[in-house]
Each structure stands twice: as structure tokens, then as C-alpha cells.
Amino acid sequence: MSKPKVFEKPIGFRDYLPGAVKKLRAIEHRILRCMEGWGYEQIMTPTMEFYDTVGAASSTSDAKLFKLLNNRGTTMVLRSEMTAPIARVVSSLLKEEPVPLRLSYHANVFRSIEEEAGREAEFFQTGVELVGDASAEADAEVVALAIASLKAAGVNRFKIAIGHVGFLNGILEDALHGRVEDQAALKEMLLSRNYVGYRDLLKRLNLAPEVTQELADLLRLRGGEEICERALRVSSNETARHAIEHLCQIWAVLKAYGVCEHVLMDLTMIGDFSYYTGMTFEGYAADLGFPVVSGGRYDNLLAGFAHPAPATGFALKTTRILELLDQEQAEQASQLLIAYTEAGRAEALQHALALRQEGKLVVTSKVDEEQLDMLAQSTHFNGKSYEQVIVYPQKGANA
Amino acid sequence: MSKPKVFEKPIGFRDYLPGAVKKLRAIEHRILRCMEGWGYEQIMTPTMEFYDTVGAASSTSDAKLFKLLNNRGTTMVLRSEMTAPIARVVSSLLKEEPVPLRLSYHANVFRSIEEEAGREAEFFQTGVELVGDASAEADAEVVALAIASLKAAGVNRFKIAIGHVGFLNGILEDALHGRVEDQAALKEMLLSRNYVGYRDLLKRLNLAPEVTQELADLLRLRGGEEICERALRVSSNETARHAIEHLCQIWAVLKAYGVCEHVLMDLTMIGDFSYYTGMTFEGYAADLGFPVVSGGRYDNLLAGFAHPAPATGFALKTTRILELLDQEQAEQASQLLIAYTEAGRAEALQHALALRQEGKLVVTSKVDEEQLDMLAQSTHFNGKSYEQVIVYPQKGANA
Numbered sequence: 201m202s203k204p205k206v207f208e209k210p211i212g213f214r215d216y217l218p219g220a221v222k223k224l225r226a227i228e229h230r231i232l233r234c235m236e237g238w239g240y241e242q243i244m245t246p247t248m249e250f251y252d253t254v255g256a257a258s259s260t261s262d263a264k265l266f267k268l269l270n271n272r273g274t275t276m277v278l279r280s281e282m283t284a285p286i287a288r289v290v291s292s293l294l295k296e297e298p299v300p301l302r303l304s305y306h307a308n309v310f311r312s313i314e315e316e317a318g319r320e321a322e323f324f325q326t327g328v329e330l331v332g333d334a335s336a337e338a339d340a341e342v343v344a345l346a347i348a349s350l351k352a353a354g355v356n357r358f359k360i361a362i363g364h365v366g367f368l369n370g371i372l373e374d375a376l377h378g379r380v381e382d383q384a385a386l387k388e389m390l391l392s393r394n395y396v397g398y399r400d401l402l403k404r405l406n407l408a409p410e411v412t413q414e415l416a417d418l419l420r421l422r423g424g425e426e427i428c429e430r431a432l433r434v435s436s437n438e439t440a441r442h443a444i445e446h447l448c449q450i451w452a453v454l455k456a457y458g459v460c461e462h463v464l465m466d467l468t469m470i471g472d473f474s475y476y477t478g479m480t481f482e483g484y485a486a487d488l489g490f491p492v493v494s495g496g497r498y499d500n501l502l503a504g505f506a507h508p509a510p511a512t513g514f515a516l517k518t519t520r521i522l523e524l525l526d527q528e529q530a531e532q533a534s535q536l537l538i539a540y541t542e543a544g545r546a547e548a549l550q551h552a553l554a555l556r557q558e559g560k561l562v563v564t565s566k567v568d569e570e571q572l573d574m575l576a577q578s579t580h581f582n583g584k585s586y587e588q589v590i591v592y593p594q595k596g597a598n599a
Numbered sequence: 600m601s602k603p604k605v606f607e608k609p610i611g612f613r614d615y616l617p618g619a620v621k622k623l624r625a626i627e628h629r630i631l632r633c634m635e636g637w638g639y640e641q642i643m644t645p646t647m648e649f650y651d652t653v654g655a656a657s658s659t660s661d662a663k664l665f666k667l668l669n670n671r672g673t674t675m676v677l678r679s680e681m682t683a684p685i686a687r688v689v690s691s692l693l694k695e696e697p698v699p700l701r702l703s704y705h706a707n708v709f710r711s712i713e714e715e716a717g718r719e720a721e722f723f724q725t726g727v728e729l730v731g732d733a734s735a736e737a738d739a740e741v742v743a744l745a746i747a748s749l750k751a752a753g754v755n756r757f758k759i760a761i762g763h764v765g766f767l768n769g770i771l772e773d774a775l776h777g778r779v780e781d782q783a784a785l786k787e788m789l790l791s792r793n794y795v796g797y798r799d800l801l802k803r804l805n806l807a808p809e810v811t812q813e814l815a816d817l818l819r820l821r822g823g824e825e826i827c828e829r830a831l832r833v834s835s836n837e838t839a840r841h842a843i844e845h846l847c848q849i850w851a852v853l854k855a856y857g858v859c860e861h862v863l864m865d866l867t868m869i870g871d872f873s874y875y876t877g878m879t880f881e882g883y884a885a886d887l888g889f890p891v892v893s894g895g896r897y898d899n900l901l902a903g904f905a906h907p908a909p910a911t912g913f914a915l916k917t918t919r920i921l922e923l924l925d926q927e928q929a930e931q932a933s934q935l936l937i938a939y940t941e942a943g944r945a946e947a948l949q950h951a952l953a954l955r956q957e958g959k960l961v962v963t964s965k966v967d968e969e970q971l972d973m974l975a976q977s978t979h980f981n982g983k984s985y986e987q988v989i990v991y992p993q994k995g996a997n998a
Contacts, residue, residue: 204649207902210675213645215688218702221641237955239934239962246612246721247646247677248665250603252631266647266910268667271711276609278646289614292606298982302962303617308646312670322645337965344948348955439899456945457952505605535638546855549743553856556636556747563638563701566736583697 212313212321224324224522227353228306231326231516234352238345240304240328245285247308251275257284257504259474264311264322276596278310283475283498283513286329291505299332299509306518320519327495327515331502334510335444339479339497340453346483346493346514347459353521354528357486361422364447364468364479367431370440371418375411376394386415390468393449395419419561424460431467443478450479471496479512485524492520535561540566540573544592551590611712611720623723623921626752627705630725630915633751637744638919639727644684646707650674656683656903657902658873663710665720677709682874682897682912685728687906690904698731698908704869705917726894726914730901733909735845738878738896739852743915745882745892746858752920756885759861759892760821762868763846763878765829769815769839785814794818820866823859824850830866842877844848849878880913884923891919933986934960938974940967943991950989 209215216224232242248268249255252275255265260280267277279285282305290301306326313319328345330338343360350358368390372383381403389398393415398419402412414434421431428448432441447465454460471480471494480496495514536555540548545566552562563586567575572591579586608614615623616716631641648654649665654664654676678684681704689700705725712718727744729737742759749757765866771782781804788797797818801811813833820830827847831840840901844863853859868880870893879895894913901908935954939947951961962985966974971990978985 204651204673206652208649208652209645209687210647210649210669210673213647215645215692216643217688218640218642221643225641226641228629234955237960239960241617242624243617244615244620244623246608246614247709248609248612248721250607250609253605253607259762266667268665270609271713274603274609289616293614293616300981310646314670322647335965341963348952361694398988452942453948456948458949483905542790545852549852549855550857553747556633559636561636561638564740582699583843 207547210321210454211389212319212505214320214322220522223525224518227521227525228324228326228516230352230354231518232304232350234349235304235326235328235345238302238328238341238348239388240302240345242304242306243286243289244305244307245279245282245289247278248276249279249285251277251507253505254279254284254288256288257475257501259284260311266310266312279307280311281309281515282307282325283329283501287501287505287511290329290331290509290511291502291507295507296392300338301331302328303331304328313426323520324518324522325515326518326550327513329513329577331511332509333512336449337453338510339446339512340450340457342458342495342512342514342584343450343454343463343481344457346481346495346516347457347462347592349516350483350485350493350521351430353516355485355492358462358483358492359464360483361466362447362450362479362481363466363471364443364445365470365476366442366478367447367467368418368470370436370437370443372414373439374411374435374437375407376405384549387470391470391472391531395468418468421465423465425465427465427467431465447479458485475501481514485521488520488524490517490520492517492524498517499597535584537575537579537581537586537589538562538564538592539581539589540564540592541565541566541572544594547594548590548592602793609720611718613721616701619921619925622924623917626917626920626924627723627725629751629753630748630912630917631703631705632821633748634725634727634744637701637727637740637747639701639744641703641705642685642688643704643706644681644688646677647675647828648678648684648687650676652904653678653683653687656686656874656900658683659710663712665709665711678706679710680914681710681724681726682728682900682914686900686904686910689728689908689910690906694906699737700730701727702730703727721918722919723921725917726912726915728910728912730910731908732911733898735848736852737909738845738911739849739856741894741911741913742849742853742862742878742880743856743858745880745915746861748915749763749882749884749892749920752915753924754891754920756862756886757882757889757891758863758866759880759882760850760863760865761846761877761878761880762870763842763939764869764875764879764895765842766839766846766866767869769818769836769842770814770834773834773836773840774806774814775804777894786869790869790871792865814925816989817867820864822864826866840998846878874900878911884920887919887923889916891916891923934962934983936974936978936980936985936988936989937961937963938966938971938980938988939963939991940965940971943993946993947991949990950991 227399241477255277302373325598431444475498476496477499478497482491483493493516538552552564635923659679661820830843874897876898877896881890882892892915896911898909937951954961
């Protein structure tokens with residue numbers, strides 16, 4: 201083990217320099233403003249939570265949680281996502297509030313990582329939770345809000361894929377009754393989008409040919425509105441049918457929002473959190489290989505906090521949206537420079553205050569006579585260039 | 600050791616509900632906007648740093664650092680303040696940038712606490728660092744910006760006390776030559792503002808009567824511009840004289856800013872961070888017993904990161920400013936409700952989108968016929984009250 205060098209930081213953590221911060225905060229601001237417009241109010245929770253409460257509920261694998269002990273020997277975790285902490289708040293401080301609750305957040309979350317290239321141990325999420333409404337209308341609202349949020353952030357080319365964990369659960373339980381491990385193995389293939397592996401595994405499961413065919417056909421259940429009807433024909437399993445009917449209702453509401461151009465049905469999709477119980481969705485930007493948003497319904501999570509309530513929501517991967525938009529040129533902030541010698545100081549500093557009051561960005565600098573003369577004819581100083589330079593005392597103003 | 604209850608959070612950590620978040624973020628936004636106006640650009644650093652680099656440099660006592668081990672056995676800390684992390688960035692990513700560098704930040708920082716009432720283990724700081732300028736002009740700029748920032752946040756009644764570590768160091772070294780422990784004990788009394796304890800300790804030190812008197816007189820070196828002159832008469836120690844002259848120059852610049860009504864000299868003040876090397880200051884709000892801002896010059900910190908440079912800055916205690924302003928009534932966000940039955944859905948959701956586009960805050964809700972009739976005559980729904988309620992389909996619009 202070597203000592204870290206003085207300027208090193210832990211693997212997976214990053215610094216954001218002014219240009220990046222400007223963009224990141226603009227994205228944050230625009231998304232939160234959009235969510236506010238839909239009636240969502242922001243809450244904040246601690247960076248650290250008890251492992252036994254929020255850590256365990258967060259559905260992040262144990263190996264990926266940053267853990268530490270407090271001085272009483274209790275294990276704490278750095279939050280790995282915001283849904284479980286918000287469930288804790290909803291079940292305690294907000295439990296008497298009328299539902300539905302519409303809550304939003306912007307937060308950094310933490311995942312312990314191996315030293316994989318490009319993985320981040322701390323990153324930002326901006327999201328919402330809609331608590332206390334089990335309807336398809338509520339699911340559609342969060343999907344439509346995810347779409348509006350991406351647009352507000354400046355992401356224009358993207359697709360949202362929606363699925364339902366009930367559909368796969370129903371179909372697989374019918375086809376592989378009680379074979380929990382085989383069901384899990386097939387789901388794992390779908391979760392990692394390993395469709396070749398899925399088909400290979402299917403062959404090895406020794407199912408009746410028509411069942412194998414039915415499960416293989418699942419991979420084709422991706423597309424638009426037509427998928428609803430096709431899916432209803434695949435299975436007579438009741439859980440699966442309910443799932444499809446709920447999805448069709450969501451689709452109808454999304455149509456009313458006028459956002460279906462951004463949506464596709466993908467019945468092979470299962471969310472990456474084990475607490476999802478219904479509709480799940482993921483959004484992919486055109487130029488990016490990984491999701492920029494994921495969400496879904498989690499009707500059982502709040503019961504774990506002794507406050508049963510249906511809930512649905514999503515988290516935008518704000519850090520990834522930044523990467524996506526980072527290729528665009530940053531808007532250059534234009535600063536003014538007011539340079540002065542001691543004789544011009546009071547006038548200079550007062551002028552600076554007045555300009556700042558008007559919203560201008562003003563740097564002040566005390567200089568010597570020679571520099572002052574040079575600055576009367578230049579907008580460059582100390583390696584930086586300024587929109588305008590004003591010097592005090594103002595020579596020749598009366599000349 | 601008992602298991603935490605499901606809705607508990609670790610001691611010293613808090614949740615911010617929507618009303619508090621609204622205020623906190625408004626304070627954050629106004630302060631950062633003010634700093635931007637003075638040419639300061641925001642940077643962000645990781646929540647976690649290596650103990651051997653930033654942890655050690657942070658000058659937070661070891662017992663107060665949150666520590667954890669990464670999977671290679673290296674000790675990491677949650678940042679306890681932002682000056683040391685920014686020093687790391689200035690010394691690495693920004694080391695080729697022209698100076699002076701003007702950087703700002705808003706960040707949560709962490710201090711491990713005993714179970715004292717009212718202490719926070721995670722709180723917010725908003726601050727600046729001005730790197731590469733050793734002048735009194737630079738020190739005055741950060742003091743004036745601290746004043747402007749407090750005003751921008753909405754704090755109007757406050758005083759900034761400025762001092763200089765060189766003055767006390769010089770005087771004490773003269774009076775107690777080489778008696779490092781006695782010097783430290785006296786400083787500790789001043790730091791905790793225990794003036795009775797300071798006088799008692801003085802008596803026990805067995806100094807010449809005139810030296811005891813001189814050190815006792817230090818306590819009277821608090822006030823306005825007149826303190827400069829009086830302080831020059833106290834000591835002929837060179838370090839102390841340089842300190843006073845620098846402070847007098849700072850005062851002259853603060854006069855030019857027109858902010859001296861908020862400033863007092865307090866030569867008994869020493870900053871609470873061991874890395875301070877020159878001017879230090881603290882700001883107290885009229886209604887609060889603890890500082891809302893503290894800052895100072897730290898000309899040696901960057902050398903520890905292999906990039907020697909003078910620097911000065913401050914951190915506002917944003918969480919305390921929130922407490923201060925929390926007594927004021929929160930601005931109630933006025934939301935509109937658009938309620939609809941299935942027949943009115945498309946029109947309702949499109950109207951909501953249009954109103955949000957105009958900046959309105961709009962909640963939508965699918966209701967049944969009976970609720971729709973009631974809502975045509977009420978602005979209350981589900982325990983909440985709305986600025987306006989619009990129902991779809993709009994009955995009798997043509998009647």
C-alpha cells in the first residue's frame with residue numbers, strides 16, 4: 201500500500217472545475233424548475249444513514265455500499281440512492297401530510313466501486329417520488345415528467361422504454377412454476393440485455409417446445425402501442441394480464457400528454473432495483489450507451505418503514521446528462537475589470553459595487569501607474585481577457 | 600447497542616422539508632450569485648478525500664473527522680471544510696492558471712460529534728478562496744465580499760471582527776519568549792473568548808508587572824479605526840507591528856468599499872483554524888450567539904500541496920444563516936390544480952403543459968364525476984388548497 205500523493209483523490213471521485221460546475225448547476229436548476237412546475241417540492245436528506253434502516257432498504261448490493269462505524273459501533277452508510285431515504289421521511293416527518301405527496305430532490309449518491317475505468321463512486325441524481333397514488337395516471341405522470349425534465353435539461357434525442365415487472369413475473373411463473381433459480385437466471389439475462397445468453401439458457405432449461413417458443417417470443421415484445429395487444433395474446437396468466445392492462449392505461453395517458461414519440465414498450469425490461477413492483481422505465485439518449493433516467497413503481501417499500509403506501513418515481517442520472525451536454529461549448533461568462541491605483545480606489549470600488557448591483561460580473565485589481573496606462577488601451581490583464589476594462593483615476597476624462 | 604428504529608437517522612444529521620429547502624436554496628442561490636458578481640467562479644470537489652492529503656491539511660481535529668477505509672486499506676475522510684480540498688485542486692488541475700484565482704463553493708461538510716444538543720454532523724458552507732494575492736487589498740476584498748454575501752442572503756444586522764494572528768504571535772513571543780505552552784494556553788483562552796480565564800492565567804504566569812499589564816491591555820484592543828494607532832503603541836515587536844500595519848491597510852480599503860459600519864477591529868481574535876497566517880475574521884449576526892462567517896489568510900497551506908501561493912478566503916455557515924432567517928414566514932408557493940375525468944384528459948393535460956410553460960406550478964389529478972362537480976365550486980382538494988382549480992371537461996362553457 202503506497203501513500204497517496206498530495207494532490208490525489210480517491211478512485212471514482214472527481215473535481216468539477218468552473219466550466220463544468222456552471223453546466224452541471226444549470227442542468228440541476230432547469231430540471232428542478234421543471235419539477236416544481238409539475239407541483240413537486242424539493243426535500244433534502246442526510247448524506248449518511250443507518251445501515252439497518254435506509255442502507256438495507258436501498259437495494260444497492262452490500263459490496264457497493266460505503267460503510268462506516270459511528271462512535272457507538274453502529275454501522276452507517278453513505279446514501280446510495282434517494283428513494284429509500286425519502287421513504288423514511290415520508291414515513292416519519294411527513295406521515296400526517298395529505299396524499300398524494302409530490303417530492304423532488306437533487307443529491308449526490310455513493311457507490312463503492314472496483315477500479316473500473318469510467319465508473320464513478322460519487323455522482324448526482326435528480327428525481328421525484330409520487331407517493332400515495334396507485335393509478336396508471338400516476339405512473340404516466342412520472343414518465344411524462346421524466347420526458348419534460350430531460351427536455352428541460354437540454355437533452356432532445358432520447359427514448360423512454362417502459363415495462364412492467366408483473367408481466368415477466370407472471371409469464372415466468374407460469375412457464376417455470378416454482379423454479380425460482382431458473383426464473384432469476386433468465387431475468388438476470390434480460391436485466392443485462394444479454395439476449396443471446398437468454399436464448400441459450402432457454403434451450404438448456406428443457407421446457408416444452410411451445411413454452412420455449414413463448415419465452416423466446418418475449419424478446420420481440422418491444423415497440424409501440426401494438427405491443428399491448430400482442431402481449432395480451434402471449435399469456436393468459438392473470439398477473440401478466442393485469443400488468444399489460446396497466447401498461448396500456450399508462451400508454452393512453454401518455455398519448456394525452458402527447459409524448460408517445462419518445463416512448464416505447466419493452467416487456468423484456470425489468471428495473472435494476474429489487475424494490476420495483478409494477479411499471480418500470482429507462483431512458484436512453486441517442487448518443488449514450490447507458491440510461492440517463494430510470495424509474496418505476498415500488499408499492500412495497502414504504503411498508504418496510506411501517507407506513508404502507510403505493511409510490512412511483514424516477515431518478516435522472518444528472519452526471520451523465522452533464523457528460524452528454526459537455527460537448528457543447530460552454531457559455532463564456534464575460535467579466536469586467538476595474539483597475540485602480542490608490543488614488544482612484546474609492547471611486548473604483550464604488551463603481552464596481554454599482555455595476556454588480558446591475559448584475560454585471562466585475563473583478564477589481566489594484567495596479568501600479570504603468571499597468572494603469574497599459575490597461576487604458578487593453579482588455580487583457582494577468583493572463584486573462586475581459587469584456588471591458590475601466591481604470592481609476594480616469595485620466596483625461598476632462599481633457 | 601440497540602438497533603436503530605426504521606425511521607431514525609444518525610445523530611447530528613437532519614432532513615430538510617420543502618419549506619426549509621426552499622429557503623436554504625434561495626440563500627445558496629443569492630450568495631453564489633453575489634460571489635459570481637465579484638468574479639468568483641464555482642468549483643466542486645468530492646465528498647470523500649484521502650486522510651493523508653486533505654484530511655491532514657484540513658486542520659480539523661482528528662477526533663472530529665469521519666473516517667473510513669477503502670477496499671485497499673487506505674484511510675479516507677469525509678471533507679470537514681473546503682479550503683484544503685480547494686488547495687489540492689489549485690495545486691493540481693489549476694496550477695497552470697493565471698493568478699489571482701477567484702473560486703467559490705457551496706458544499707456540505709462533516710464533523711463527527713459527541714451527542715451534544717444542537718450540534719450538527721453535516722452542515723452547509725458557502726465560501727470563497729482568493730489565491731495568489733498577498734496584499735491587504737485581497738484581504739479587504741474577501742471581507743467586503745463576506746459583508747456583501749451576508750446582505751445578499753438577507754442578513755442585515757451583523758458585525759465582522761477582524762484580527763491578525765501575527766499581532767498576538769509577536770506580542771506573546773516577546774512577553775513569553777520560548778514558553779510555547781504558556782503562549783498556547785493564553786491563545787486557547789482568547790479563542791474560546793474566556794477573558795476571565797485569560798486574566799487568571801496571566802496572574803499565575805509570574806511575569807513582570809508591566810508585561811502582565813501589557814497582556815491584560817490586549818483585551819481592550821477592540822473597536823474601530825482608533826485601535827490601529829493604539830495597537831502600534833502597545834508593542835515594538837516587529838511581527839506585531841507588521842500585523843498592525845497590514846490591518847490598517849485593510850481598514851483603509853474597507854473604508855473605500857464603504858462597509859466600515861459592519862467592521863470592528865478585535866486584536867484578541869485568533870482564527871479557529873491552525874492554518875491561518877495573517878488576517879482572520881469572524882462575523883456575528885445580531886440575533887445569534889455563534890459566528891455566521893469566518894475566514895482569514897492562509898499563506899502556507901498551498902506549500903503543503905507543493906504549490907506555494909498566498910491565499911485568503913472565508914466560509915459562510917449557511918445552515919446557521921438558514922436558522923437565522925427561518926423565523927421569517929416562508930413564501931407560500933401557489934399551485935394550480937387541473938382536475939379531469941377521462942373524457943377531459945387530453946385537454947386537461949395539454950392545458951397543464953401550456954401553463955407550466957408560462958412558469959405556473961400546476962398539479963393535475965384524475966377525479967370522478969362527483970369530485971369534478973365539487974371542484975367546480977372549491978379550491979380545496981385532498982387536504983390541500985390551491986390558488987385556482989380548473990376542471991375538464993369544462994361543463995356549461997357554452998351555456
